Amino acid sequence: xxxxxxxxxxxxxxxxxxxxxxxxxxxxxxxxMAHTSAHAEDASVAFFNPAGMSFIPSKLSIVAGGFGASNKxxxxxxxxxxxxxxxxxxxxxxxxxxxxxPIENLSVGFSFSTPFGSTIQWPEDWExxxxxxxxxxxxxxxxxxxxxxxxxxxAFGASYIYAKGKVDWxxxxxxxxxxxxxxxxKASGHGYGFGFYFRPDPKLDVSIAYRSPIDMKAKNxxxxxxxxxxxxxxxxxxxxxxxxxxxSATLPLVEEYTVGLTYKVTPKWxxxxxxxxxxxERYSKLVLDFENAPVGNQADxxxxxxxxxxxxxxxxxxxxxxxFSNMIYGRLGAYYDESPYSDENFIPETPSFNTYxxxxxxxxxxxxxxxxxxxxxxxxxxxxxxxxxxxxYGQAKAKAFYFGLGLSYNxx
Numbered sequence: 291x292x293x294x295x296x297x298x299x300x301x302x303x304x305x306x307x308x309x310x311x312x313x314x315x316x317x318x319x320x321x322x323m324a325h326t327s328a329h330a331e332d333a334s335v336a337f338f339n340p341a342g343m344s345f346i347p348s349k350l351s352i353v354a355g356g357f358g359a360s361n362k363x364x365x366x367x368x369x370x371x372x373x374x375x376x377x378x379x380x381x382x383x384x385x386x387x388x389x390x391x392p393i394e395n396l397s398v399g400f401s402f403s404t405p406f407g408s409t410i411q412w413p414e415d416w417e418x419x420x421x422x423x424x425x426x427x428x429x430x431x432x433x434x435x436x437x438x439x440x441x442x443x444x445a446f447g448a449s450y451i452y453a454k455g456k457v458d459w460x461x462x463x464x465x466x467x468x469x470x471x472x473x474x475x476k477a478s479g480h481g482y483g484f485g486f487y488f489r490p491d492p493k494l495d496v497s498i499a500y501r502s503p504i505d506m507k508a509k510n511x512x513x514x515x516x517x518x519x520x521x522x523x524x525x526x527x528x529x530x531x532x533x534x535x536x537x538s539a540t541l542p543l544v545e546e547y548t549v550g551l552t553y554k555v556t557p558k559w560x561x562x563x564x565x566x567x568x569x570x571e572r573y574s575k576l577v578l579d580f581e582n583a584p585v586g587n588q589a590d591x592x593x594x595x596x597x598x599x600x601x602x603x604x605x606x607x608x609x610x611x612x613x614f615s616n617m618i619y620g621r622l623g624a625y626y627d628e629s630p631y632s633d634e635n636f637i638p639e640t641p642s643f644n645t646y647x648x649x650x651x652x653x654x655x656x657x658x659x660x661x662x663x664x665x666x667x668x669x670x671x672x673x674x675x676x677x678x679x680x681x682x683y684g685q686a687k688a689k690a691f692y693f694g695l696g697l698s699y700n701x702x
Contacts, residue, residue, distance in 0.1 A: 312544060312568065314605075315383040316403050318355045318696030322651025322664035323609025324623025326562035327550035328497040330487065332660065332698045333387040336401040338548065339499035340435035340447030341487035343389045343397035348700035354386040355662070355696030359408065363641045365675070367417060367684045374416045381408040381692075395439040401449070403431045406543060412638065418682055419462035422639035423469070429455040429506075429543075433483070443490050451481040453504050453543070459639070466517050472578075474511035477541055479504040485548075493554040500548075503572060506541035513537055513580060527582030536581040545569040550607075557613075562623075564607040570630035573600035597679050599635045603628040609649070619653035621664070629673075636675045636686060643670030643688055651694075660698035667691045 314325045317334040327338035333351035335342035359381035366373040389399035406429040414423050430453065437447035455477040463470050485499030515526065515533040523530045550564040575597050584591035609623030629642040636642075651664030668690040675684050 312546070313359075313381075313383050313405055313407060315357045315359065315692065315694065316385050316405060317353075318357075318651065318662040318664045318694040319621070319653060321357075321666060321692075321694055322621035322623060322649055322653075322662065323562050323611055324564070324607040324625040324647070324649050326552070326564045326607050326609045326623065327499065327548055328487075328495040328552040328562055328564070330495060332700055333389040333399060333401075334385075334696070334698070336387040336389055336399045336435060336449075337385065337403050337431075337433070338550075339485035339487055339497045340399065340433075340449045340483065341437050341445045341485045341499070342497060343391075343399050343435070343437040343447060344395070344439040344445035345487060345489055345495070346389055346391075346397070346700075349391045349702050351389045351698070351700045352387075353696065353698045354384075355694055356382060356384040357692055357694040358382060359690070359692040361668075361688065361690035363410070363638075363686065363688045365416075365418070365638065365684055365686050369683070372417070374413060374418075377411050377413075379409055379411070383407065397437040397439075397447075399435050399437070401431070401433040401435065403433075404429060405431055406455070410639065410641070414462070418638045418680075420464055421461060421637070421680060421682070423460040423462060424458075425460070425639050426458040427456070429453060435483075437487075443488060445487045446484070447487070448484040449482060451483060451502070451504060453479045453481065453506060455479075455506050455541070457508075457541075463515065463517075466522055468515060468517035468522070471514040471516070472511065472537070473514070474508040474539070476510070477506040477508040477539075479506040479541075479543070481543075495552040497548070497550040499550075501546045503545040503569065504543040506543060508537075508539040508541060511537045511539060513583065515583070526584060535583045537579060539578070542572050544572065559612050560610065562607075562609045562611075564605075564625075566605040566607070568603045568605070568630065570600040571602050573598050573630070575599075597635075598631070598637070600630045601632075603630040611653075617655050619655075621649075621651045621653065623649040625649075633674050634676050634678070636673055636677050636682065637680070638682065638686075641686060641688065643673060643686075645670045658699055658701045660696075660700070662696040662698070663694070664696070665691065665693040 330342040330345035385403040387401040407427040435449035459472040481502040481504035483501040488496040547567040552562040607625035649666040670688040
C-alpha cells in the first residue's frame, strides 16, 4: 500500500477557534487577555513557552482548566436560496500543567492540552453531504519539558510532544445511495517545542517560542461503507459481511511561531501583545489511499485526491489586565485571526473564516489558590464560497462564543 498523505481535514474541528484547525484555548487567564502568551505567573505558561517556567515565582505550580465552545455555521446556496445550518454539540477543550524548580536555575514541567479538536455536524441530506455529514476529532498533546535560566534575565526551554488522536468522519456516497465512515482511534505522532523567555526589566516580559509540526500516523484505519444492498460490497473489493476496507495515513498538524510581550505600565496595570505565524502551507491536498475500494480515478482507483491549497496565516493579539486589589483582577482582549484559505478553497468539513474576537474575564487570588473565569465572542466574516474543485457555491456565515474556568495552586 502506498504511503498516504491526509490533510488535517480528517483532524479538523468545526469553526476554527484559531485559523485553520488550531483551537486556541490552552489557558483561561490567557484567553481573557486575547490568548496572549507572555505570562509567567504560574504553570499555564508551560504550553505557550517552556522557557517561561524559569520565571514562575513559585517553586511548585499546578494549573488545570476547561472550556465550553459553542458555534454554528450556516451555508446558503444563492441560486436556490436554500439555507443549511450545522447542529454542533458543545466543544470541551481542557488543559493541565505542573512545574517544579528542583534547583535555582533549573525547572521541569509537564503540560497536557487539546490544541486540535471539535465536532461539526451537518444535516444528513444537505447538498454537501458527499463531502461531510459529521466529523469528530479528539486530539491530546502530552509535553514533558525543561527550562534553564541562562542569566537572571533570560531562560531557554524545550519540550518533547507526544500526540494521540481520534477521527470519526461520515459522508454520503450518493452514487450507490450509501454512506462512508472513516475512523481511526489510534493515530499518534511526535514533535517538539522550544523557546526563549526574557525579562530584561522588571516591567517587561518577552516570549519567543516555536512549536514543530507533527505527523500523526494512522497505521490501521477502518473505512466502513454502508449500502442498501450487500451485493455491492464484493464489487468494490470490500469485506462482504461488514462492508469494510482498511487505510493507513500520515496526518500532519501545523507548526506555530509566537512572539509575545507583556509590559507593566504601572504596578497594577499591564498590557500584552502577541503575533502568531502558522505554517498551513503543508496542507496542499487531501489524499486517501484505500486498500481495495475503487474510489479514485482509472489511473489510481484506490486513491482519492482533493486539492486544499492552504496558505500560511497570521494572528494578531492585544490584551490587558488591571489589579483592582491583591485579590481581584480584571482582564480584556481582542484579536484578529486569518483563515488559511481563500473563498475559492472553502471546505465545509473544516470551515474557517477571517475572524475578529473579543475576550474578557476576571481572576481571584486566595493565598496559594487562584480562580480564573474567561469568555470570548467571535465575529467571523462571511465568505462568498466559490470552490469549483468540489462544486460548492454560495455564502457561508458563522457565529461562536466560548467560556472557561481555570484553577491554580502555587503552595511555595
